[in-house]
Every structure is written in C-alpha cells, then in structure tokens.
Amino acid sequence: MDINKNNDEYIIIVGCGRLGSHLANLLSKERKSVVVIDKDEKAFDRLSDEFSGFTIEADAIEIDTLIKAKIERADVVAATTNDDNTNIMIAQIAKTIYGVPKVIARLFEPSREKVYEELEVETICPTTLSAIEFKSIILKEEEK
Ligand code: AMP
Numbered sequence: 001m002d003i004n005k006n007n008d009e010y011i012i013i014v015g016c017g018r019l020g021s022h023l024a025n026l027l028s029k030e031r032k033s034v035v036v037i038d039k040d041e042k043a044f045d046r047l048s049d050e051f052s053g054f055t056i057e058a059d060a061i062e063i064d065t066l067i068k069a070k071i072e073r074a075d076v077v078a079a080t081t082n083d084d085n086t087n088i089m090i091a092q093i094a095k096t097i098y099g100v101p102k103v104i105a106r107l108f109e110p111s112r113e114k115v116y117e118e119l120e121v122e123t124i125c126p127t128t129l130s131a132i133e134f135k136s137i138i139l140k141e142e143e144k
Pocket of ligand 1: 060
C-alpha cells in the first residue's frame with residue numbers, strides 16, 4: 001500500500017462512523033490524501049463511491065495500527081471515535097510521540113476540555129455546539 005504518494009496534506013481520520021465518514025468524504029472531495037481507520041469493517045460502507053483515500057480496518061488504540069497508517073508522516077490527525085478516552089489517547093500519541101502538527105479530537109464531555117487544552121489538542125464538542133445552536137434558534141423564535 002503506497003499511501004501519501006503526493007506531497008500534499010496527509011490526513012488521518014480515526015473512526016469512520018457518522019462523523020468520521022462524513023469528514024472523510026468532504027476532505028476527499030477537496031482532493032486531500034485521507035486515510036480512515038475503523039475497527040468495524042461495516043463502517044466503511046458510509047464512504048461515498050467517490051472516496052479516493054485508503055481505509056484500515058483495525059483498533060486504533062493499538063500503536064501498530066497508527067504506525068500502519070504512517071502517523072509519523074501525518075499533517076493532521078482527527079480522532080472522531082464515539083469514545084472520549086479513545087480520542088484523548090490517540091490525540092496524546094499523535095501530539096507527544098509523533099509531533100503531528102494539527103490534532104483535533106471529538107469530545108462528548110465538555111468538562112474534559114481542559115485536559116485537551118493542556119495537550120494543545122483542539123476539540124470539537126458536539127454537545128456544546130448543539131447547545132449553542134439550540135439557544136440561537138430558541139432566542140430567534142422569541143424575537144419574532
Ligand atoms: P459515530 O459515533 O457514528 O461517529 O461512530 C464512531 C465510530 O468510531 C464507529 O464506527 C466505531 O467503530 C469507531 N471506533 C470506536 N472505537 C474505535 C477504535 N478504538 N478504533 C477504531 N475505530 C473505533
């Protein structure tokens with residue numbers, strides 16, 4: 001497998017569920033080099049027919065999986081599994097062991113945001129984002 005054959009940005013997405021697959025499809029459309037990892041083979045069914053990246057069926061908690069994905073060459077790692085502990089562990093490995101320049105993690109529990117901040121890992125918290133959107137719609141409705 002010759003991943004990352006061109007010199008452009010190389011992105012690893014961990015988790016190919018509702019979030020990771022959507023992100024992978026969007027980035028692939030932008031012609032980025034994308035590798036998606038998921039432990040469940042069926043998860044890759046969510047990738048579009050146009051997806052031009054690579055897939056790795058394995059548990060991303062295992063360091064060999066990240067090595068197989070050539071994490072040492074990654075410009076970006078997006079940890080999008082449905083488990084905060086898994087995402088923080090992957091983010092930590094990517095940042096501290098492999099020095100990946102940009103690491104972004106999905107985080108369900110907003111109170112854990114501080115831990116990521118200390119690691120200089122950016123977080124996307126769907127819980128917080130949803131609350132902001134709900135609030136905005138509710139307040140807009142009230143203005144009418
Ligand atoms: P979703 O919540 O729909 O975005 O799905 C999350 C995805 O993360 C699922 O497809 C899971 O199989 C995947 N996932 C969870 N833990 C791991 C892991 N340790 N390694 C690889 N994939 C994982």
